[in-house]
Amino acid sequence: MYYIKITMLKITFIGAGNVATHLALAFSKNKNILIEKIYSQNIENAMSLVQKIKQGEATNSLDFEKSEANIFIIAIKDDAFEDIFKKLKVKKETIILHTSGSHSLQILEGISENIGVFYPLQTFSKDKEIDFSSINICLEANNIKVLKIITDLNNELSANAVFLDSAQRKVLHISAVFSCNFVNHLWALSEKYLENHSIAFDLLAPLLKETLQKALSISPQKSQTGPAQRNDTKMIEKHLDLLNENQNMKNIYQILTESIIKNR
Amino acid sequence: MYYIKITMLKITFIGAGNVATHLALAFSKNKNILIEKIYSQNIENAMSLVQKIKQGEATNSLDFEKSEANIFIIAIKDDAFEDIFKKLKVKKETIILHTSGSHSLQILEGISENIGVFYPLQTFSKDKEIDFSSINICLEANNIKVLKIITDLNNELSANAVFLDSAQRKVLHISAVFSCNFVNHLWALSEKYLENHSIAFDLLAPLLKETLQKALSISPQKSQTGPAQRNDTKMIEKHLDLLNENQNMKNIYQILTESIIKNR
Numbered sequence: 001m002y003y004i005k006i007t008m009l010k011i012t013f014i015g016a017g018n019v020a021t022h023l024a025l026a027f028s029k030n031k032n033i034l035i036e037k038i039y040s041q042n043i044e045n046a047m048s049l050v051q052k053i054k055q056g057e058a059t060n061s062l063d064f065e066k067s068e069a070n071i072f073i074i075a076i077k078d079d080a081f082e083d084i085f086k087k088l089k090v091k092k093e094t095i096i097l098h099t100s101g102s103h104s105l106q107i108l109e110g111i112s113e114n115i116g117v118f119y120p121l122q123t124f125s126k127d128k129e130i131d132f133s134s135i136n137i138c139l140e141a142n143n144i145k146v147l148k149i150i151t152d153l154n155n156e157l158s159a160n161a162v163f164l165d166s167a168q169r170k171v172l173h174i175s176a177v178f179s180c181n182f183v184n185h186l187w188a189l190s191e192k193y194l195e196n197h198s199i200a201f202d203l204l205a206p207l208l209k210e211t212l213q214k215a216l217s218i219s220p221q222k223s224q225t226g227p228a229q230r231n232d233t234k235m236i237e238k239h240l241d242l243l244n245e246n247q248n249m250k251n252i253y254q255i256l257t258e259s260i261i262k263n264r
Numbered sequence: 265m266y267y268i269k270i271t272m273l274k275i276t277f278i279g280a281g282n283v284a285t286h287l288a289l290a291f292s293k294n295k296n297i298l299i300e301k302i303y304s305q306n307i308e309n310a311m312s313l314v315q316k317i318k319q320g321e322a323t324n325s326l327d328f329e330k331s332e333a334n335i336f337i338i339a340i341k342d343d344a345f346e347d348i349f350k351k352l353k354v355k356k357e358t359i360i361l362h363t364s365g366s367h368s369l370q371i372l373e374g375i376s377e378n379i380g381v382f383y384p385l386q387t388f389s390k391d392k393e394i395d396f397s398s399i400n401i402c403l404e405a406n407n408i409k410v411l412k413i414i415t416d417l418n419n420e421l422s423a424n425a426v427f428l429d430s431a432q433r434k435v436l437h438i439s440a441v442f443s444c445n446f447v448n449h450l451w452a453l454s455e456k457y458l459e460n461h462s463i464a465f466d467l468l469a470p471l472l473k474e475t476l477q478k479a480l481s482i483s484p485q486k487s488q489t490g491p492a493q494r495n496d497t498k499m500i501e502k503h504l505d506l507l508n509e510n511q512n513m514k515n516i517y518q519i520l521t522e523s524i525i526k527n528r
Contacts, residue, residue: 184487204436
């Protein structure tokens, strides 16, 4: 007969935004995890998250030298790291994780000996619950002990673990900007342009779904279509002509058309 | 008791490519529709489509003055219209439709007195069957008689009819280039960039699906996120720096970031 010793993971969250909220909510349902504290500069945000997860304590102090938490998860805006680090005080043996796609693991050196990254590759909305079982979480650690802990945390969420180093994570982050932020902007430009001509953006919905499905099943490089892919210069000229009413869209049309032609 | 007189629609397809194939396949299953002929410059293409739909006759002649078809559907590449029109001979009272998003209705004037547009707003793949019931078809006609016929044709496919004039259809076509062709290219650039760093494009799949779902449920203009939307100049600078290895992606990053910032 085996007895498996389960260590209770005591977590403190630095940050109470979208990522912290969704992670805290998911972890709070797990009996092997206890959320000790939620820090936010604005204590009301921390308090509201404590209420949501029904455990832990809100704080706006960053002095954790007497804390019993063994894991700190830093889930704040990328440009807030510096300010937080100036004030953050933790025991040297504490495990410190951050959830950022763009910051390296090394940014945590000097704060603790045990550092790691726990980056859920998803866009979070405040009010929409996340199904972590369909999410990839990018993991990185500076030693085996931390690697074991973040792998456990990942498993508690039933998420898909992806091991990437900091350089790869940055590449992934830039790709997400292209594939999501920029893609959404092209949709936003289309929406506005269609609205100006009394056409609903919704009309494109079946086309957008099919385009995504094709890209995921065949690969975007192989499923490229359209006038630029065919080098149909006549139609490209016509389109550019019609876009004289919108110089911004015309510039974007030109640069993306050139890029498609170059990459054929 | 009512007797409803159902007129048999006799259709000839000019063209045997993707759009003609999918429309002919769908129409061939309908007992009120008979496909008379399939024209293709290369008669083997026409023959192979005739085999697929198990009706009609293949031809590579454009002289239809003795044809019994009452509807001609021109489903060819946009740049082939001129050549076809030089040779096409039909009776003046025939109904002529084209399936192009970019050509105006008026391009058919002079060929017949009864002209219309039947533009299925979808991207067609040769081997993947299309469910027309989830597709928007853009309709336009120069008289009530043609309008009635194309509405009937649309209903036979259980598709969603959208009435747009030629100017609106061109706007929709350009929007489809932005929302599908350009979007797919951003995915293709990401795929290549990720591959160069030994990362699978698939990792982004949950993020891409969520981004599309948000855009369709909230609207892309309202669901824009990312460094440009936050005007996070530090991160933008970092990304541009990392993209020095890929001048094309750097240019695209810059122009789309500027466009997002301007449109906030």
